[in-house]
Amino acid sequence: MRAVLIETPGRYSVQTVPDPVPRAGEVVVRVDAVGICGTDVHIVDGEFPPTPYPIVPGHEFAGEIVEVGAAASGVRRGDRVAVDPSLFCGACHYCAIGRGNLCERWGAIGDTVDGAMAEFVAVPAANCYRLPDHVSTTHGALVEPLSCAVHAFDVLPRALGAHYLLYGAGTMGLLMLQLANSAGAASVSVVDLNTARLEVARALGADATAASADAFDRPQGWEIVIDCTGALAAIEDGLTRVRRGGVYQQFGVAPGTATASISPFRIYNDEITILGSMAVLHSFGRAVELLAKGAVDAETMITHGFALDEFDSALKTFRSGSGRKIQIRPGS
Template sequence: MLQQVMTAPGVIEFNEVPVPEVMPGQVLVKIQKIGICGSDIHVYHGKHPFTKYPVTQGHEVSGEIAQIGQGVEGFSVGQKVTIQPQVVCGKCYPCRHGKYNLCEELKVMGFQTTGVASHYFAVDAQKVTPLPEDMSFDEGAMIEPLAVAVHAIRQAGDVTGLKIAVLGAGPIGILVAQAAKGMGAQSVMVTDISDVRLAKAKECGADYCVNTKNTDFGDAMLEYFGPDKADVIYDCAGNDITMGQAIKHARKGSTIILVAVFASMAKVDLAVLNDHELDLNTTMMYRNEDYLDAIRLVNEGKVTLAPLVSKHFAFRDYLKAYQYIDDNRETTMKVIINVQE
């Protein structure tokens, strides 16, 4: 079978390797689709702080069961599945208390351990989540980023009836906006500095879309949410400007949740954060319940994923996919690799 390997930043090779042996407790997945995310792009540019080379990438994935290992129950050959890419110790305090997404020894497939970018991938059955048979493989590959969004919404508790602001209209920001609406939020405002991305957010159901190059964020909050402003603000852009907007204009005593990863040390006004008794919360990946809810939201039509797919590339054109993303940053949402082509 073919396996992708990034040997250095911007350098991708394909190697012929044996189909992996399926050990007891494992299943063999025939990989169909892989999504490229922002963290993958950091690896491509040599800017991911926790990834060494060579590395086989791929963590947003869909496929079908090709073989079932000894002792595995509940799966069938040909069944559509996705894979949760966390590799955890199971022994540390977070793992022992059900928060394995915060494992002290956390590794993620495609970054600190081998990713799924190959024709077949053997994996522990407990990391495999079934997909509905009528769900497309494209949608299946996007359950992972949607699970990120679902987990982020959960960090605010029950959002039923709440007014939500989402800063950043990239794929994660738009998924957070959709997840908020799907999980009961009253209304959602999305901000960005790109009209193209904001149009995509509107297509995906955002109630209000604001270009903060032209409109002050605080003014938009008052216009669309009234004097009580937003109940929760999600920073899905992750920079001093957006976090500064959130802290400056949040309703006193309300909540800000950081979803994006800051690329550099933040310089924000913690004095205002303190003075306004704001809750600054964070979110990290997902757990199994987030995958299940992500699948449910798509199945119930509360989240639509197809508008976020920008382009497909054949498996051997992995490098061209990265080059396309670099050349079309503003207009690109999600690029999908067709592994079996």
């Protein structure tokens, strides 16, 4: 089969590699669509420490089951599925307390084992979630990023009628915006330096958008502030915008060595809660259901579909910051 193979950081190509063979409990999925995510770029650049090289990237994907291995139950050939890439060990302290996304031996398809930027990928049957008939596999490849956003809402306090401030109107920010409205936000304001992105945010339900939160004239602050950028300037600004008693959430991925300034006095005196949210936890099936319901506008979220052989162009398009979710469609 053809696959994107990253041999060492910075060295990648589309090559012919052996077809995957399912081990016990696994199935082979023919990949219809796989999204490019910031993590893939970090893997290409050698900036995602758990990566073993060589590796086939790709963890946001959906397709059709074409082969069922021994002892793989609950799925059939022909099932159209989205696949939870999480590989938790099931045995460590964090797995034992139900927090597998913090697993001591954390792994993920496309991050620590070969992934879906390929015609076929072998995955555990237990990670497969059947898509309803009316959800295409192209849209199904959005389930994984959506399930990260669902987990982010799982760790936020329930707050019907809260005012939200989001930093970043990229794919993740736009998913968070749509979920905030589903979750009963009184308003959602979105900050991004890219004005083209802000137009899309307004189309998807943002009440106010601007390049700086100063433009919103809300001196009391927001009950919930969420960074979806990982950019230090946004993070430090966001921390100052939290209303007394409110919550700041770090959802964007900042560089591992970055440090930000906070006011410990404000955290104390205004009783501000700071929360993190990392990847997917028990949220994949609910993301399928939210996508099926139309809680997010999948058509607007996906802007590009490249053939597998066009991986390099797809990566350049991603790096340029244009568009929203950029997909590789190996069958096209």
